[in-house]
Amino acid sequence: MTLSQALNHDPLFVGFDRILDRMHHINTHQQKTTNYPPYNIIKDGDDKYLVQVAIAGWKQEDIDITVEDGELKIEGIAPEKDADSEFLHKGIALRSFRRTFQLADTVVVNGASLEDGILSVQLENIIPEHKKPKKIEIQAPALEHDTKELLTEE
Numbered sequence: 001m002t003l004s005q006a007l008n009h010d011p012l013f014v015g016f017d018r019i020l021d022r023m024h025h026i027n028t029h030q031q032k033t034t035n036y037p038p039y040n041i042i043k044d045g046d047d048k049y050l051v052q053v054a055i056a057g058w059k060q061e062d063i064d065i066t067v068e069d070g071e072l073k074i075e076g077i078a079p080e081k082d083a084d085s086e087f088l089h090k091g092i093a094l095r096s097f098r099r100t101f102q103l104a105d106t107v108v109v110n111g112a113s114l115e116d117g118i119l120s121v122q123l124e125n126i127i128p129e130h131k132k133p134k135k136i137e138i139q140a141p142a143l144e145h146d147t148k149e150l151l152t153e154e
Contacts, residue, residue, distance in 0.1 A: 056117035
């Protein structure tokens with residue numbers, strides 16, 4: 001029995017099958033990933049993030065950014081080699097790449113920019129009101145009013 005199957009039978013772990021499937025996908029995907037191109041992930045405040053990817057020498061039209069099924073994909077399609085250029089040393093890599101980042105369900109992409117060889121993708125964690133924590137007040141039991149009149153001796 002796999003961990004996912006075991007958790008599906010445990011009443012304390014409701015809905016964890018999707019999380020386990022995503023973790024499995026991340027683990028198998030990371031085994032195929034290279035270190036090119038390098039990147040930073042920066043937290044800016046409580047709910048904003050910035051993904052920076054170092055892509056020196058790349059043009060905007062050679063980069064494709066998509067978001068699908070909770071995954072941010074940044075892909076670069078290598079430009080055609082310039083037959084007229086003879087490199088004595090080629091230290092700037094312009095090979096095709098794909099970087100993927102798993103996003104939480106509440107994270108949205110607000111935009112992207114390319115400046116000085118750094119691609120910046122702005123992310124924001126927007127938690128809808130119905131998913132925010134809320135305090136549940138404990139109600140006092142309703143008092144039953146006795147409709148009988150008290151008899152007093154006069």
